[in-house]
Amino acid sequence: MSTLSDLLAEHTDLPGAAVDHLQRVVGEWQLLADLSFADVLLWVGTESEKNRSEGTVICVAHCRPTTASTAFPEDAVGTVVSESEHPQVLRALVEGRVVRGEDETWREGMPPRREAVPVRLDGRVIAVLSRDTNLSHQRAQSPLELAYLDCAEDLCQMISDGTFPIRESRSDTNSSPRAGDGFIRLDTEGTVVYASPNALSAYHRMGLSSDLVGQDLAALTRSLVTDPFESQEAAGYIRDTLADKPGRRMEIEARGATVLLRALVLKPGGRHVGAAVVVRDVTEVKRRDRALLSKDATIREIHHRVKNNLQTVAALLRLQARRTGNDEARQALTESVRRVTSIALVHDTLSMSVDEEVDLDEVIDRLVPMLSDVAGVGVPVAIRREGSFGVFSAERATPLVMVLTELVQNAIEHAFDPGVTGTVTLSAERSARWLDVIIHDNGRGLPENFDLEKSDRLGLQIVRTLLGAELGGSLGLHPGSGGGTDAVLRVPLGRRTARY
Known part of the structure; x- marks a missing residue:
């Protein structure tokens, strides 16, 4: 099964920031699927933006609810549909608004069967998130169902606004409690207006002897936690969330019980309506x-x-x-x-x-001073980084760092005449499909009749070997537009499907 990154690399040319945002959406959407009692699917356009209105859309990710029956027995990932087959998805992509299926509205508290929500980043629609409900198993409209659906509507509106998900660590979202573990709804003052039975059980295990509804959750949690520093931190976390200062989810311990807690501010349409808190008893x-x-x-x-x-x-x-x-x-x-x-x-x-992953920006920023120290030239050469390389797995980070090191060192040693100062710039641009890097120097340029394939320099031989055997990338050396030399490096990020 292809991953989200693979499918985005194969079917889109989205920039790296958009890919990161969609990864965050997928990191959050199990909560949304559970609150919606619906399958949640992520769709992207298969055509360029200028032809989007005449194009098709493809499903790149699919999440089923744990709180209801699925609407799709078969996995929908990889499904390509046209406007006639899934009209509301393409309309949401083009028009940038929430679109429901024909003649589908909320009736008697029940959600529509099919709904499409545009996913925005910095004001631009980059994808569509659809909610498909299996109405063959209609649920009784209990307070729990109504609280779930109300919170799901707020989250969908925030996705459409571009204010959710926020930028936080993947480990934080991936290990968060689910709605079924325990759900609490707070009003704007931090007072509990609804608590699910599992949430109440988790607080009972921490020593609560009364109901949660009507309580100030921050003050209540502080009173239950025995450690004074942890109690202040837990209360501050809840209050900061209500003040729209998101933080990492946290574990709290009380009377031998350990509870995982995560709070999300709710601001649909920019209007503060309170917060949602999911909790899980993780003692065992x-x-x-x-x-x-x-x-x-x-x-x-x-x-x-x-x-x-x-x-x-x-x-x-x-x-x-x-x-x-x-x-x-x-x-x-x-x-x-x-x-x-x-x-x-x-x-x-x-x-x-x-998590066996490497932030390449951090490594390169630490490596640059060392490269300058061992440059072996008699004049200073300034080295600087522009753009972001992003995060790589450990198995790919090592050869990529070596490739970048060799190319920078090659520029330092061979680009500048004796006694002439210079600058070497590493410019990175990351998309769904590629990491493109240009190592530019403002030196004397390439030697006449230079041929990369015939070069016997050890550093360039190492680069070609690592690119071919480890990274599957390509390298070109060209004269710079304003003088000097550009080493143009391209490394694929997603697994490309073979084409015949």
């Missing part, structure tokens, strides 16, 4: 998770030790380079120091990560 889960903590710590410790060993190797090579009297040997040892150091930086980042 927490006990099992403690056994996994030692495993995660072991993995991070391995990365830390690998980093230390690589730094020791780099130090030994640096010492040997200083003691050798052969200029060629000294240069080779210095280049080895740089390569080993770049790999060590990746392991250092992984030693502080829990």
